[in-house]
Amino acid sequence: MRNPLLIALFFVTISSGVLAAEPATRPVVLVELFTSEGCSSCPPADALLAKLAKANAIDGAEIVPLAFHVDYWNDLGWSDPYSSSEFTQRQRDYANFFHTTQIYTPQMIVDGAAEFVGSNAKRARDEILAAAKHAKSSIDLHVTQSDQMLHCTVAIKDLPSDRQAKSEVELAITEDDLESDVAHGENAGRKLTHFGVVRSLLSIGTISNSENGFSRTFDVKLDPKWQRAKLKLTVFVQQSKLGAVNAVKSVRVGEISAVR
Numbered sequence: 189m190r191n192p193l194l195i196a197l198f199f200v201t202i203s204s205g206v207l208a209a210e211p212a213t214r215p216v217v218l219v220e221l222f223t224s225e226g227c228s229s230c231p232p233a234d235a236l237l238a239k240l241a242k243a244n245a246i247d248g249a250e251i252v253p254l255a256f257h258v259d260y261w262n263d264l265g266w267s268d269p270y271s272s273s274e275f276t277q278r279q280r281d282y283a284n285f286f287h288t289t290q291i292y293t294p295q296m297i298v299d300g301a302a303e304f305v306g307s308n309a310k311r312a313r314d315e316i317l318a319a320a321k322h323a324k325s326s327i328d329l330h331v332t333q334s335d336q337m338l339h340c341t342v343a344i345k346d347l348p349s350d351r352q353a354k355s356e357v358e359l360a361i362t363e364d365d366l367e368s369d370v371a372h373g374e375n376a377g378r379k380l381t382h383f384g385v386v387r388s389l390l391s392i393g394t395i396s397n398s399e400n401g402f403s404r405t406f407d408v409k410l411d412p413k414w415q416r417a418k419l420k421l422t423v424f425v426q427q428s429k430l431g432a433v434n435a436v437k438s439v440r441v442g443e444i445s446a447v448r
Contacts, residue, residue: 214248214249214250215248215249215250215319215320215321215324216249216250216252216324216436216437216438217246217249217250217251217252217298217299217316217319217320217436218252218254218298218299218300218422218424218433218436219237219240219241219251219252219253219254219296219297219298219299219312219316220253220254220255220256220296220297220298220300221233221234221237221253221254221255221256221294221295221296221297221306221384222256222258222275222279222291222293222294222295222296222297222306223255223256223257223258223293223294223306224257224258224259224260224261224268224271224293225257225261225266225268225269225270225271225368225370225373225375225380226261226262226264226265226266226267226268226373226374226375227261227293227294227374227375228374228375229293229294229307230293230294230306231375231378231380232294232307233293233294233296233305233306233307234255234294234380234381234382234383236296236306236307236309236312237253237255237296237306237383237384238253238381238383238384240253240312240316241253241383241384246313246316246317246320247317247320249316249317249320250438251316252422252424252436252438253362253383253384254360254362254384254386254422255362255382255383255384255385255386256272256275256278256279256386257270257271257272257275257385257386258271258272258275258276258279258291258293259271259272259273259275259276260276260291261293261373264373264374265372265373265374265376266370266371266372266373266374266375266376269368270366270382270385270386270387274389275386275389276291278389278430279291279295281429281430282295282297282303282430284429284430285429285430285431286303293306294306294307296308296312298312298315298316298319299319299322299432299433300426300427300430300431300432300433301319301431301432301433302315302318302319324433324434324435324436325344325345325346325347325348325425325434325435326344326345326346326435327342327343327344327423327425327435327436327437328341328342328343328344328437329341329342329421329423329437329439330342331421331439331444332444333441333444336409336410336411336412337407337408337409337410338407338408338409338410338421338441338444339405339407340359340405340406340407340408340421341403341404341405342357342392342402342403342404342405342423343401343402343403344357344395344401344402344403344425344435345400345401346400346401347395347399347400347401347402347425347434347435348434349400351397351427351434353397353427353428353429353431354394354395354396354397354427354428355394355395355397355425355426355427355428355434356391356393356394356395356425356426356427356428357391357392357393357394357395357402357404357423357424357425358389358390358391358392358423358424358425358426359389359390359391359392359408359421359422359423360386360388360389360390360421360422360424361386361387361388361389361390361408361410361414361419361420361421361422362384362385362386362387362419362420362422363385363387363414363415363418363419363420364382364383364384364385364418364419364420365381365382365383365415365418366381366382366383366385366418367379367380367381367382368380368382384420387411387414387419390408392404392406392423394428395425402425408421410441416441416442417441417442418442419440419441419442420438420439420440420441421438421439421441422436422437422438423435423436423437423438424436424437
């Protein structure tokens with residue numbers, strides 16, 4: 189998932205480019221969902237994630253959805269086409285962070301700090317409202333595109349000075365409005381729809397706890413099979429080994445200007 193997409197990665201001084209996303213003026217909250225097409229309890233959670241991601245769904249907060257399809261259901265009758273062992277490992281890492289030995293689906297995690305059953309709409313709303321009260325650092329994201337390549341520059345500033353550990357800068361590529369006709373397993377005979385499906389998760393850098401800023405430029409190659417108009421890029425900063433999310437920025441690929 190990570191390997192074929194990151195073409196070049198190097199430090200730069202921020203230079204001119206096409207602004208793909210203006211700084212947010214409303215709270216931004218990252219909502220992760222660990223799910224599977226092989227799990228009969230997951231479709232309601234998938235629907236909840238899509239509902240939460242709609243504009244102004246939660247008192248004006250911007251919800252950035254990341255649906256991670258895990259692979260440990262794949263031997264139980266249906267192999268999820270969007271699943272990855274990498275995403276299962278991310279969920280295991282969260283289990284370590286939350287001091288539990290169990291992983292399950294559907295699991296929702298808000299801003300890396302709160303976890304609960306992913307179909308619990310009231311808990312989701314409460315945790316999102318709580319997370320929206322915490323200020324986040326700003327991310328400037330400049331992106332241009334040519335053919336199947338995205339040329340990206342990321343600049344992050346004003347990170348919290350009281351961070352106790354280094355932070356990871358991640359780039360998620362997600363696709364909306366995906367559908368599957370499930371032939372076997374617990375959801376046999378159902379047409380499932382998905383929103384915010386993570387197609388790739390890239391690590392684009394690390395920030396030490398003594399640094400309050402970050403800048404980097406890199407290229408990303410898109411899979412031509414993905415629906416470009418349905419894709420989003422999300423850059424987020426999260427404490428190392430998972431934990432609090434300190435900054436989030438998301439932009440639709442279809443809104444990015446092309447290089448001429």
